[in-house]
Amino acid sequence: MxxxxxxxxxxxxxxxxxxxxxxxxxxxxxxxxxxxxxxxxxxxxxxxxxxxxxxxxxxxxxxxxxxxxxxxxxxxxxxxxxxxxxxxxxxxREPGAEDEIAALEELVDLDGTEDDDPDGSASSSASSATTTDRTTTRDADTDSDPDSHSASDSDxxxxxxxxxxxxxxxxxxxxxxxxxxxxxxxxxxxxxxxxxxxxxxxx
Structure with missing residues (x-):
């Protein structure tokens, strides 16, 4: 409150x-x-x-x-x-530091598909699915609690x-x-x- x-x-x-x-x-x-x-x-x-x-x-x-x-x-x-x-x-901290962290997190969330392997390997697909599930869960938690923030913010x-x-x-x-x-x-x-x-x- x-x-x-x-x-x-x-x-x-x-x-x-x-x-x-x-x-x-x-x-x-x-x-x-x-x-x-x-x-x-x-x-x-x-x-x-x-x-x-x-x-x-x-x-x-x-x-x-x-x-x-x-x-x-x-x-x-x-x-x-x-x-x-x-x-x-x-x-x-330097101005814009949070933006840089967010950009790095976005890169980590990419599925890792290479240009010469358009379908991606099974392992990369699995990694992508795991990442997507994790991201979805995090977003759901944030939506359900407006005061919740990622660990990187508070750490x-x-x-x-x-x-x-x-x-x-x-x-x-x-x-x-x-x-x-x-x-x-x-x-x-x-x-x-x-x-x-x-x-x-x-x-």
Whole structure:
């Protein structure tokens, strides 16, 4: 179960709203959502939580690049919303690395038929059938669970927190404090921001 909320700082304090992520597919989409809620280009925080698994914070300050913190990268990597926050830059890998991996996997899935053997050998046909069965099973599993991803996606993602530990330091949430937050972290964050009451009104 997911919960997402948006906190926007104004001259009179914080404004809170619950956030629907159905139309959010990329980090750019999420950043645009935050910027649209910004008042005079002030700070906006987007909080995403998967119950008992992980939470993530996206911070947008005007036109500056978004800042991100994720409490458990490996858990988030198995989530469609978590993948939005886990950018190549955050994971320290070259942009497009996932595309290269997908291309290699596609090559492995080919049946291996040679140009001079149009029918292919029995062994290659058997290999093709096995590969096809495996691919079909994998696709079926993915279709049945929108948060499921292949092992290659999660294997390259480290366990534990990732991102900017000082993302809320100027609001009184130190790096140490952030690392100790687990489930329902938003309540403690809102308390530190002085936004507990406005948050409670939208929950």
């Amino acid at each position: 997911y919960f997402a909320a948006l906190l926007a700082r104004t001259e009179d304090g914080w404004e809170a709203s619950d956030t629907e992520l159905d139309d959010v597919e990329t980090l750019s989409d999420l950043t645009d959502l935050a910027q649209e809620a910004s008042v005079d280009e002030d700070t906006v925080l987007v909080y995403i939580e998967q119950e008992d698994a992980w939470f993530g914070i996206l911070r947008v300050d005007g036109e500056e690049d978004p800042r991100i913190y994720v409490s458990d990268a490996s858990a988030a990597a198995r989530s469609s919303y978590g993948e939005i926050l886990l950018t190549d830059e955050l994971l320290g 390259s993602v480290p366990a534990g927190p990732i991102g900017e530990l000082g993302i809320l330091a100027d609001f009184g949430v130190s790096e140490k404090d952030l690392l100790t937050l687990r489930t329902d972290a938003l309540t403690e964050i809102a308390d530190a921001l002085g936004a507990a009451e406005v948050l409670e009104a939208v929950r």
